Each structure stands twice: as structure tokens, then as C-alpha cells.
Amino acid sequence: MYWTKTLIPTLREAPSDAEIVSHKLLLRAGLIRKLAGGVYTFMPLGLRALRKVEQIIREEMNRADGIEVLMPALQPPEIWEASGRAETASNVLFKVKDSSGRQWFLSPTAEEVITTIAANEINSYRQLPKNFYQISLKFRDEIRPRFGLMRAKEFIMKDAYSFDTTDDGAMASYKKMYDAYTRIFARCGLKAFPVEADTGVIGGNYSHEFMVPAETGENEVAFCEACGYAANIEKATSGIPKTAVREIGAAIEKFATPGVVTIEALSKEPYKVAANRQIKTLIYIADSKPVIILIRGDDQLNETKFAAKTGAVAVRPATVDEIVPLLGAKPGSLGAVVNVPADVKIYADERLQGANDMTTGANEDGFHLKNVSIERDIKVTAWFDLRTVSAGEPCVKCGKALKIRRAIEVGHVFKLGTKYSEKLGANFLDEAGARKPAVMGCYGIGVTRTLQAIIEQSNDKDGVVWPLSVAPYQVCITPLAVTADSEAMKLAEQFYTELTAKGVDVILDDRDERPGVKFKDADLVGFPIRIALGEKSLAKGEVEIKPRSSAFQSVKIEAAVEAVLALLKA
RNA sequence: CGGAGCGUAGCUCAGCCUGGCUAGAGCACUUGCUUUGGGAGCAAGACGUCGCAGGUUCGAAUCCUGUCGCUCCGACCA
Numbered sequence: 001m002y003w004t005k006t007l008i009p010t011l012r013e014a015p016s017d018a019e020i021v022s023h024k025l026l027l028r029a030g031l032i033r034k035l036a037g038g039v040y041t042f043m044p045l046g047l048r049a050l051r052k053v054e055q056i057i058r059e060e061m062n063r064a065d066g067i068e069v070l071m072p073a074l075q076p077p078e079i080w081e082a083s084g085r086a087e088t089a090s091n092v093l094f095k096v097k098d099s100s101g102r103q104w105f106l107s108p109t110a111e112e113v114i115t116t117i118a119a120n121e122i123n124s125y126r127q128l129p130k131n132f133y134q135i136s137l138k139f140r141d142e143i144r145p146r147f148g149l150m151r152a153k154e155f156i157m158k159d160a161y162s163f164d165t166t167d168d169g170a171m172a173s174y175k176k177m178y179d180a181y182t183r184i185f186a187r188c189g190l191k192a193f194p195v196e197a198d199t200g201v202i203g204g205n206y207s208h209e210f211m212v213p214a215e216t217g218e219n220e221v222a223f224c225e226a227c228g229y230a231a232n233i234e235k236a237t238s239g240i241p242k243t244a245v246r247e248i249g250a251a252i253e254k255f256a257t258p259g260v261v262t263i264e265a266l267s268k269e270p271y272k273v274a275a276n277r278q279i280k281t282l283i284y285i286a287d288s289k290p291v292i293i294l295i296r297g298d299d300q301l302n303e304t305k306f307a308a309k310t311g312a313v314a315v316r317p318a319t320v321d322e323i324v325p326l327l328g329a330k331p332g333s334l335g336a337v338v339n340v341p342a343d344v345k346i347y348a349d350e351r352l353q354g355a356n357d358m359t360t361g362a363n364e365d366g367f368h369l370k371n372v373s374i375e376r377d378i379k380v381t382a383w384f385d386l387r388t389v390s391a392g393e394p395c396v397k398c399g400k401a402l403k404i405r406r407a408i409e410v411g412h413v414f415k416l417g418t419k420y421s422e423k424l425g426a427n428f429l430d431e432a433g434a435r436k437p438a439v440m441g442c443y444g445i446g447v448t449r450t451l452q453a454i455i456e457q458s459n460d461k462d463g464v465v466w467p468l469s470v471a472p473y474q475v476c477i478t479p480l481a482v483t484a485d486s487e488a489m490k491l492a493e494q495f496y497t498e499l500t501a502k503g504v505d506v507i508l509d510d511r512d513e514r515p516g517v518k519f520k521d522a523d524l525v526g527f528p529i530r531i532a533l534g535e536k537s538l539a540k541g542e543v544e545i546k547p548r549s550s551a552f553q554s555v556k557i558e559a560a561v562e563a564v565l566a567l568l569k570a
Numbered sequence: 571c572g573g574a575g576c577g578u579a580g581c582u583c584a585g586c587c588u589g590g591c592u593a594g595a596g597c598a599c600u601u602g603c604u605u606u607g608g609g610a611g612c613a614a615g616a617c618g619u620c621g622c623a624g625g626u627u628c629g630a631a632u633c634c635u636g637u638c639g640c641u642c643c644g645a646c647c648a
Contacts, residue, residue: 009580011580011581011582011597011598012581012582012597012598012609013581013582013583013597014581014582015581015582016576016581016582016583016640016641017576017640017641018641019641019642034640036639036640037639037640037641085648089648091646091647092646092647092648108648109648111648140647140648142646142647143571143645143646143647144644144645144646144647146641146642151647199648218647316645412648414648442648444648480606480607481606513606513609514605514606514607514608514609514610515606515607515608516606516607516608516609516610517608517609517610518607518608518609519607519608519609520608520609521609523608524609532607534606534607535606535607536607537607544607
């Protein structure tokens with residue numbers, strides 16, 4: 001490609017609505033343009049990089065026995081009602097109506113469609129296992145799109161769905177995808193690592209996310225450098241000890257705490273109740289019903305764990321107006337010892353198991369209770385791990401200190417089980433003629449997000465530093481004179497022809513611009529190798545080969561093409 | 571949805587508080603000349619419903635009301 005024949009609208013300054021470096025570079029390098037919030041056009045160079053990421057994914061999916069299909073973006077609500085997700089995923093579903101008033105959903109993912117296909121087309125164990133995948137536009141009504149392609153209303157996702165006859169088979173399919181993902185991200189030049197993950201609205205019981213470490217990531221990951229344990233903070237556990245049991249305390253005693261409404265205030269003079277001897281009482285509305293959650297005063301509730309453990313779909317903190325009629329006191333004086341309606345469930349964090357000599361609210365404004373023994377004095381409905389781990393806690397596997405860092409989620413693999421196959425009738429007949437639901441898995445990669453994650457991870461002060469495998473062009477030839485009869489241009493065209501014939505993606509910067517402009521643009525876009533052809537080196541019979549991420553080397557003209565090919569192979 | 575901020579040329583921004591000549595600068599764009607190894611110089615030129623609607627006023631980019639859009643924090647997030 002000749003530079004003047006394509007369109008590479010580079011910007012000297014980043015538009016003011018871009019916040020993070022990868023978003024700024026996507027815009028400055030002319031890779032994307034915004035049409036509206038969370039909605040982008042891929043410009044010629046951005047699309048080339050995107051296609052390369054897609055192709056890597058396609059090759060690895062095919063290698064792992066994936067079979068490519070293409071499912072509709074426009075989906076009838078009926079199948080979403082059958083799976084139950086018309087309601088549970090309602091907040092992210094784009095809903096549109098056709099001219100006759102019929103409603104459609106724009107696909108945010110495709111479990112319902114592929115399971116319907118399986119229900120209709122797969123009847124026998126002889127047809128299994130199968131793993132279908134597609135790379136297509138997805139739509140999510142994100143409350144708050146942000147950071148360019150990172151969280152968009154419309155984006156490209158690779159989604160795959162496996163169908164197996166047995167749980168063991170499903171595990172094998174899962175493992176194949178897990179391995180394929182590891183290869184995909186490595187080939188994209190990304191340092192991505194798998195972590196244990198919550199399954200969210202998708203459902204299922206086993207899941208990993210692939211994370212790219214980045215300060216701008218929207219996720220937090222707890223990990224152990226000693227043994228390799230890693231989990232999303234929403235899922236992570238630690239080996240932190242339970243609350244110490246003390247001598248059996250005296251009977252419960254109510255004491256006045258006027259104006260004290262925080263854990264911290266109660267831990268100070270004159271009360272001096274350490275946070276780790278307090279029970280924090282939180283009231284949540286889980287699927288429209290109030291529930292009480294107890295965690296230790298020095299711990300933080302993990303809402304995702306809470307929803308996952310109790311099976312609740314919609315979870316939110318109760319408002320003061322909901323709490324007062326329920327327990328008779330305002331937040332700050334709440335407890336689960338007295339005055340708790342019998343039908344309100346009480347969930348407690350496991351770290352409180354066996355705890356005694358605790359202090360908690362009296363459900364009476366301005367009063368607390370001490371000498372509370374949780375198992376003696378509170379009717380706990382169920383014990384769960386509900387707390388959020390923090391850095392420095394002992395690893396649940398090896399006991400070494402956990403660390404926490406931020407990361408971008410680029411892929412997610414789920415073992416689904418039979419949730420969708422049962423609801424949508426994806427059954428098969430086994431060897432004995434018994435009718436069984438297929439055991440499913442589903443596997444997603446945010447393709448456009450992956451592209452941005454590559455830039456977020458690989459850039460410097462001058463611009464993008466593309467990994468060779470996904471660069472829009474691998475080589476940029478930069479003649480410093482572009483008139484047709486100049487030696488630089490003749491040689492540039494010769495190199496262009498030779499490298500193109502060898503299958504190299506080459507762009508020739510034939511713009512009549514000053515050298516500085518061309519070098520700055522080439523660095524900004526981030527081509528892995530630049531060949532500069534200028535009078536100074538040509539006079540010595542040489543050209544300059546400049547890898548984007550290392551120093552230039554002068555090479556004899558005759559040896560230039562071979563030298564570039566050698567760099568591309570390295 | 572709660573909080574905060576911003577909408578003026580393709581991009582970055584000034585002007586607004588304290589209303590008043592024909593609405594500005596830099597970059598980008600067009601033409602010419604010079605220049606040519608890291609975002610050139612000079613000259614000429616083109617580019618604006620000052621987000622939109624309404625109001626106040628002799629007069630509104632500027633003040634008021636509404637509305638739409640964008641960004642950030644939170645909530646949310648497959």
C-alpha cells in the first residue's frame with residue numbers, strides 16, 4: 001500500500017475526550033474515529049490490525065476443533081424468555097422494534113441461538129462433541145461506555161459454545177479452549193494470564209478470565225507469586241484465620257453509644273471496641289427481599305460473592321427508608337440479635353464462625369450490645385465466604401502474602417453445565433437410547449478490547465509499538481525524496497516490490513512531506529520496521545533499517561531486503 | 571441513576587465572571603515561493619447556525635430557563 005492511496009488521519013494532539021493512553025493513541029494514529037459515545041468506526045489501519053487479531057483467533061479456534069458459524073445479531077425475544085435471561089440480562093439488552101411493532105433483541109451474546117441450533121440439529125451422541133464459534137458484532141446497552149473500545153455499546157466478540165455428552169467431556173472441551181486462549185494472547189504479543197472468576201449472569205459453575213495487567217484495567221486480581229494462585233477479586237479467597245475465640249463471655253449487655261454510627265467511632269474512646277471484635281450488620285435487597293448480612297467490622301462485603309453464594313440475581317443495599325421499618329433503627333445501630341423478623345434471612349461471613357465476645361448494634365438508635373456470641377445469640381441462616389480479600393493476606397493455597405493488581409479482562413471461559421440445554425431442549429440420545437441434555441461450555445474473547453489492550457500494554461512516548469503479529473503493516477518504507485526520478489523513490493519502489501513478493505505487509509510513505517513529519521507519523525502508528533532512504537546513507541550505498549523498539553542499523557543496499565526478512569523471522 | 575465538569579473552525583484551546591466594533595490563536599487544510607534526516611519559514615486564502623430551543627435586553631458566545639450531547643468519579647458490568 002502507498003500511503004497517499006489509503007487514509008491515515010494522524011493527529012498531533014489527542015481529542016480531549018480520550019483519557020487513557022491506548023484510547024489516545026487509537027485516535028491519534030488514525031486507527032478509529034468516534035461516531036457517538038461507545039460507537040466507533042475502524043479506519044483502514046485500525047481495521048487491518050483488527051483483522052490480524054481475528055485471524056489469529058480463527059486459526060487457533062480451528063486448531064482446537066472449533067467450527068465457525070455466523071449467527072444473527074437480530075434475535076427474537078422468545079428464546080431469551082425461554083432461557084430466563086430476558087429478565088436477568090434485561091439491563092444490557094438493546095431492544096428494537098420493526099415496522100409491524102414486533103420486538104427484537106440485538107445480540108449481546110448467543111447462548112440462546114446456538115443452543116436452539118443444537119436442539120434442532122443434534123440428536124445423537126455420535127454427533128458430539130461439537131464446538132461452534134463466531135466472530136461478530138455484539139451489542140450491549142452499557143450504562144457507561146468508556147475508554148474507547150474498552151467498554152463500548154457495540155463491539156466485536158469471538159464467542160464459542162461447546163456441547164458434550166458428559167461432564168468429563170465438557171471439562172476436556174474447556175481445557176482445549178483454555179489452552180487455545182493461552183496461545184491466542186501469546187501470539188498477539190500480549191502478556192495475559194488466567195485467573196479464577198465469578199460466573200455472573202451467564203451462570204455455570206467453573207470459570208476463568210484472561211487478564212492483561214494494566215493500571216487502567218477495570219478489574220482487580222488477587223494473585224500469589226509463590227504458587228501461582230490468581231483470582232478476580234470478586235472471587236478470590238484467602239487463608240486468613242477466623243476470629244479468635246475468647247473465654248465464654250457473660251450475658252449480653254446493652255450500652256448507650258449516642259451518636260456512634262460507624263465502626264471507627266466505636267473503636268475509639270470511650271468505647272474502645274476493636275474493629276475486629278465488632279459485627280457489621282448490612283441490609284440488602286436481594287431479588288426484592290430484604291436480607292441481613294453479617295461481616296466482621298474490619299472486613300468489606302463482596303457483593304459479587306454474596307449474589308453468587310445466595311443465587312440472587314439483583315442485589316442492592318437497602319435504603320434508610322426500607323431499613324427503619326424492618327429493624328426499628330437507622331444504619332449505625334443495626335444488629336441481628338433482637339427484633340429481627342422471622343422471615344428475614346441472615347447470612348454471615350465464615351470468618352465470624354464461633355466468634356464470641358463481639359459487639360454489634362442493638363436495633364435501637366444510640367445503643368449497642370456487647371458480649372455477643374454469634375452462634376448463641378444470632379439465628380444465622382447460612383454461612384458463606386462473603387468478604388473481600390486484601391493485599392498481604394495469606395494465599396489460600398500456600399500461605400504466602402497475596403498481592404492485588406488491576407487488569408483488563410480480554411477473555412472469559414465458562415463451564416456452563418446443562419442450564420441452557422435443559423431450558424432450550426438441547427438433548428441427545430446416548431448409547432443406551434436415553435435422552436440427556438448436552439453439557440455445555442461457553443468461551444468469549446473481546447476482540448476489539450484485545451486490540452486496545454495490546455496498545456495499552458505496548459506503547460512509548462512516540463506512539464504505538466505494535467507486535468509484529470498484529471501490526472497494520474509490518475514494514476514502512478520511508479523515502480525522503482518522492483519524485484519519480486529520485487534514487488530514493490526508485491529504490492523504495494524496488495524494495496516494496498521485493499518485500500511484497502515475499503508476502504510481507506509493506507506500506508510506502510510516498511507523501512511529499514518533510515522527513516520529520518514522516519518519521520513522527522511512522523513512530524506514532526508504530527510500524528515494527530522502518531526503512532529510511534535518504535541522500536546521506538544512499539551516498540554511502542546504504543539504507544537505514546530501524547526496528548520500532550530498538551536502534552537503527554545501516555545496511556548495504558543490496559543486503560537490505562534480506563536484513564528485513566531476517567528481522568521479521570526473528 | 572447519584573455527584574462533578576465540559577460543549578466556540580477538522581484537532582487543541584482563548585474569549586464568558588463584569589453583555590457592546592466584523593468572534594480569535596496555534597496546529598491541520600488550499601495556493602505560491604523558499605526549505606528538506608525527527609512534527610519548517612514567509613505570503614496569500616478558505617473554514618464557525620459559538621450544541622439546540624426559548625427567555626431577558628436597544629444589543630447575547632457571554633446572563634436566565636429548558637433540552638441534547640460528551641467526559642470523569644460512583645453505582646452497574648456476560
